[in-house]
Amino acid sequence: MRNRSHKWRRRVNLVVQILSSTAALAGVAALGWILIEVAVRGAAALNFAFFTQLPTPPGMPGGGLASAIVGTLLMTVLASLSGIMIGVFTGVYLSEFGRSTLFASSVRMGTNVLMGTPSIIIGVFIYALLVAPMGHFSGYAGAAALAIIIVPVVARTTEDMLGLVPNELREAALAIGAPRWKMTMGIVFRSAKAGLLTGVLLAIARISGETAPLLFTALNSPYWPKSLTEPTANLTVTVFNYAMSPYADWQRMAWGASFIITGSVLLLTVAARGFLLMKRER
Amino acid sequence: MAPANESFPAALARSGDPVFKWFTISCAGTMLMLLVGIFVILVWRSNLSIRKFGFSFLLSQEWNPVIGEFGALSSVYGTVVSTVIAMLLAVPLSLIIALFLVELAPQSISRIIGGAIELLAAIPSIIYGMWGLFVFAPLMADHVQPFLGDIAGWLPLFQGPPMGIGMLTAGLILALMILPFISAICRDVFRMVPAVVKESAYGVGATTWEVTRKVTLRYGARGIIGGAFLGLGRALGETMAVTFVIGNDHTISPSLFAPANSIASTLANEFTEAFDPLYLSALIELGLVLFVLTLIVQLIAQIWLNRMRKAAGGGL
Numbered sequence: 001m002r003n004r005s006h007k008w009r010r011r012v013n014l015v016v017q018i019l020s021s022t023a024a025l026a027g028v029a030a031l032g033w034i035l036i037e038v039a040v041r042g043a044a045a046l047n048f049a050f051f052t053q054l055p056t057p058p059g060m061p062g063g064g065l066a067s068a069i070v071g072t073l074l075m076t077v078l079a080s081l082s083g084i085m086i087g088v089f090t091g092v093y094l095s096e097f098g099r100s101t102l103f104a105s106s107v108r109m110g111t112n113v114l115m116g117t118p119s120i121i122i123g124v125f126i127y128a129l130l131v132a133p134m135g136h137f138s139g140y141a142g143a144a145a146l147a148i149i150i151v152p153v154v155a156r157t158t159e160d161m162l163g164l165v166p167n168e169l170r171e172a173a174l175a176i177g178a179p180r181w182k183m184t185m186g187i188v189f190r191s192a193k194a195g196l197l198t199g200v201l202l203a204i205a206r207i208s209g210e211t212a213p214l215l216f217t218a219l220n221s222p223y224w225p226k227s228l229t230e231p232t233a234n235l236t237v238t239v240f241n242y243a244m245s246p247y248a249d250w251q252r253m254a255w256g257a258s259f260i261i262t263g264s265v266l267l268l269t270v271a272a273r274g275f276l277l278m279k280r281e282r
Numbered sequence: 283m284a285p286a287n288e289s290f291p292a293a294l295a296r297s298g299d300p301v302f303k304w305f306t307i308s309c310a311g312t313m314l315m316l317l318v319g320i321f322v323i324l325v326w327r328s329n330l331s332i333r334k335f336g337f338s339f340l341l342s343q344e345w346n347p348v349i350g351e352f353g354a355l356s357s358v359y360g361t362v363v364s365t366v367i368a369m370l371l372a373v374p375l376s377l378i379i380a381l382f383l384v385e386l387a388p389q390s391i392s393r394i395i396g397g398a399i400e401l402l403a404a405i406p407s408i409i410y411g412m413w414g415l416f417v418f419a420p421l422m423a424d425h426v427q428p429f430l431g432d433i434a435g436w437l438p439l440f441q442g443p444p445m446g447i448g449m450l451t452a453g454l455i456l457a458l459m460i461l462p463f464i465s466a467i468c469r470d471v472f473r474m475v476p477a478v479v480k481e482s483a484y485g486v487g488a489t490t491w492e493v494t495r496k497v498t499l500r501y502g503a504r505g506i507i508g509g510a511f512l513g514l515g516r517a518l519g520e521t522m523a524v525t526f527v528i529g530n531d532h533t534i535s536p537s538l539f540a541p542a543n544s545i546a547s548t549l550a551n552e553f554t555e556a557f558d559p560l561y562l563s564a565l566i567e568l569g570l571v572l573f574v575l576t577l578i579v580q581l582i583a584q585i586w587l588n589r590m591r592k593a594a595g596g597g598l
Binding site: 009010012013016017019020021023024025027028030031033034037038041085086087089090092093094096097098103104106107109110111112113114116117118119120121122124125127128129132148151152155179180181182184205208209210211212215216219236239240243244251254255258261262265266269270273 | 307326
């Protein structure tokens with residue numbers, strides 16, 4: 001260590017401490033700023049009609065985004081059901097069977113890469129795979145894109161959480177003659193329950209706010225979703241279209257929708273963290 | 283626990299095992315099939331544009347759907363420049379935030395602030411877009427850009443009318459988006475440094491900053507680089523936040539105030555308008571370029587982090 005005066009070193013230290021505290025506070029302030037803007041402008045747009053009525057044509061007052069809320073829920077549920085299953089069992093393979101084989105390592109790497117793949121690419125992929133051949137946008141295509149986004153997130157957390165289950169539990173179950181699948185589903189899953197739930201909630205939070213993949217798959221629609229084989233209304237694409245529009249009324253609706261999206265995503269995220277915390281403290 | 287298989291013979295229950303194993307293997311295989319599938323489908327669907335423009339697609343600035351001329355240069359330029367702005371801001375800031383969380387703040391405060399910053403990462407990118415367009419861009423137009431023009435207007439970077447939207451605004455919002463992501467990784471890396479090593483440095487009288495600079499940063503350098511690469515991959519492909527504020531203009535301008543575009547914003551804006559097969563094919567080829575870019579960045583990050591994990595022997 002070079003010889004610098006004690007005073008100088010203390011001073012540099014103080015400057016760095018102040019800088020880093022300021023930066024951390026600025027980060028929190030940014031979060032507060034965004035949340036407050038969304039809450040204030042969003043709450044002003046919410047009323048009973050917002051949740052019960054269809055959107056009106058531009059220029060006409062009133063109306064709501066009920067169809068978009070229903071469409072978003074439908075696609076999210078469908079995507080979650082399929083994506084979570086594939087994700088969980090991928091995680092099971094990595095943690096219970098594959099461990100450190102070459103195939104498992106490449107799946108692990110593939111999972112990480114897929115997790116980092118921009119969601120808009122997933123949208124283009126599903127467009128080319130489903131929408132273009134079928135000739136029209138559809139809710140199923142939207143759900144498929146969302147499912148692909150969910151899978152790697154769930155697979156990663158599942159592997160991590162199953163890895164925390166002590167091996168003695170597995171050995172004990174196998175020792176009394178339980179078949180492997182029963183041991184996994186009954187014993188390992190049960191003891192990793194909180195962690196698995198965390199992963200699932202985080203994954204659902206992740207897709208609830210996704211817009212880019214829906215732009216080319218589900219698109220949007222001003223009508224009630226009658227069937228998922230047609231373009232399906234959803235909140236995020238509505239926000240995109242309405243916010244970019246010149247109509248003040250539509251921009252107000254976009255803030256309302258942003259409020260709902262942000263609220264549900266944060267709620268899911270906080271709940272997920274809560275589960276994890278409960279598990280750690282036990 | 284109840285006996286594992288009361289109701290049917292053990293042999294039958296056991297025969298479920300291979301089925302179960304192969305089921306999980308096929309789920310795991312889907313993951314690799316998806317990656318390969320994305321690549322193959324994107325190449326196949328952009329065939330028309332690849333054959334027509336060849337390599338000049340990447341070098342041409344022309345983007346004119348009317349005459350059917352397409353080049354990716356302005357989109358690639360916008361993606362790279364907005365990402366560079368974001369990284370230049372986000373990496374140092376993330377480092378000092380992580381430093382605060384691990385070395386300076388008391389446990390309870392660190393937990394609250396750390397949690398709050400992680401929540402920033404959970405906010406969907408379209409919300410950043412909305413906020414950027416309606417709250418942040420006006421602020422840029424009214425205060426930040428005129429100020430920058432005054433003090434650094436002699437640089438071509440800060441010339442032009444202050445419109446609020448444009449390359450600089452997009453870069454700033456992008457920085458805000460990847461900040462929580464990189465700082466979370468830096469924090470984990472800092473936590474990985476064995477307490478004994480730090481304690482011995484404190485023991486010989488080093489200040490917190492000296493311990494951070496000479497011990498923690500050096501010890502965690504590889505992890506931080508890996509984390510920065512993950513953030514880079516994310517910034518390259520970020521779509522909605524950028525689309526709202528970048529201005530969507532297919533020209534390359536030296537000014538950061540000027541409207542620009544990125545690969546992702548071009549896709550988001552033009553995809554549903556592209557009825558001409560060549561137009562669509564060119565857009566899908568843009569997607570292919572973005573996919574390959576992020577794929578390279580991701581692979582470097584993963585391989586790098588894997589090596590580090592092996593060297594550190596677990597942890598992280």
